[in-house]
Amino acid sequence: MIKNLKKDGILKDSAYMIFSNMYSKFAAYLFYFLIPFILGTEGFGVIKGLMPILDTLVIIFCSGIPPAMAKFISGDEFKENTWIYDILKVMFIFSIFGAIFTVFLKYILGGNYSTLPDVYFYAVAVALPFSVVISWSRGVLQGNLKIKNLSKTWILENTSKVVFLVILSYLFGVVGGILSISVSFLLGGIFGIYLLSKSNLKYSFSNILKNIFSPIKEKESVKKVIYYSIPIALTTASYRLINDLDGIFILSMLGAYDNGVYGYASLLSRLLFLFASAIAIVLIPRISKSKDISYFKKATILNISIVLPALLIIFLFSKELLNLFFGISTPESITSLKILSVSAVFMSTYTICASSLQGLGYAKIPVYVLLFGIILNAVFNYVLIPNLGIIGGAIATLSSSFVVFVLIWIITFNKLKKIKNNS
Incomplete structure (x- = not known):
């Protein structure tokens, strides 16, 4: 049994995911732990009140889709793989709508949220489109069982989040602290595309650029993936909000x-x-x-x-x-x-x-x-x-x-x- 698991790569993949998951949780904890020392109690309170909203919006409008992508990629349920690029386009569209919604969120939440500077919500809004590429690349990597590379994207994202929190918070205060999330998404996304291009999966930078600007072709496939992703997104968002x-x-x-x-x-x-x-x-x-x-x-x-x-x-x-x-x-x-x-x-x-x-x-x-x-x-x-x-x-x-x-x-x-x- 153990030999079969080793042969299938399950043990190794599980070890990668366990390590990256634990590292991510530690880095996320360190992220919040450092904020009071840089921004003080009030700055910490602002970010502590905005980050759950940012995370929830990213999950609903974007990162809830990749697990569904992985399911359909690994199952070979669609004949053509052009739908994978179509999903990337849809995720960008969703993220733009989410970003626009975020700008007006301060008036929906009311109370002391409505007194916060608009620039805080602009910083939150920026994170949504920046999260698209890293989320999409993870869906492709997971679907193709490139678990080691998938784990690497988690480690890079969470490490850069902590590093840029320190740098940007010192330079720009609360806005910098929020923007560190976008920077980590951007770096993680670039790294994810790099890993895809190096893994011989036909997802090179040139292929992505060529397909991203073409019309959506596989509409039915995209609909199936989106519908499948809805309960996943709601579940993940619920865990985050509670x-x-x-x-x-x-x-x-x-x-x-x-x-x-x-x-x-x-x-x-x-x-x-x-x-x-x-x-x-x-x-x-x-x-x-x-x-x-x-x-x-x-x-x-x-x-x-x-x-x-x-x-x-x-x-x-x-x-x-x-x-x-x-x-x-x-x-x-x-x-x-x-x-x-x-x-x-x-x-x-x-x-x-x-x-x-x-x-x-x-x-x-x-x-x-x-x-x-x-x-x-x-x-x-x-x-x-x-x-x-x-x-x-x-x-x-x-x-x-x-x-x-x-x-x-x-x-x-x-x-x-x-x-x-x-x-």
């Missing part, structure tokens, strides 16, 4: 400084969630391949054994941790950190359960639970923040994550019980 909806509400209702203070607590609590993400990466393929439900038990025990001691440390030393890393320890931030840490434990368990369900073929269930959690989170934030401040945001996140945890745990337990009885 963790940062509180920050969006706090920036809108209370302002950038309060969101910055809250962001410190949120950032430290996220450390607990990283452990579960690492476990989930290796859990899905294992449980999917073997259908062995004992992996769920092992993953849950491993997650709890790591997370609970970390939670205890945060509870005991919340003030000291906030002082050490950010030089701030207000009663509100300390309380928020403790509450958000408990919430992170619930969401880490959700991640393990969701990964198990996905591996067993129940991929839609975690999405439905998550969408319900987002709605609850939004309602709780809207009600609690005006009355309790940033602590209200923490309670809203804890309440919704607890409901999500209970629902996913019950569903997972019932599904696993049914599988065990049928085996």
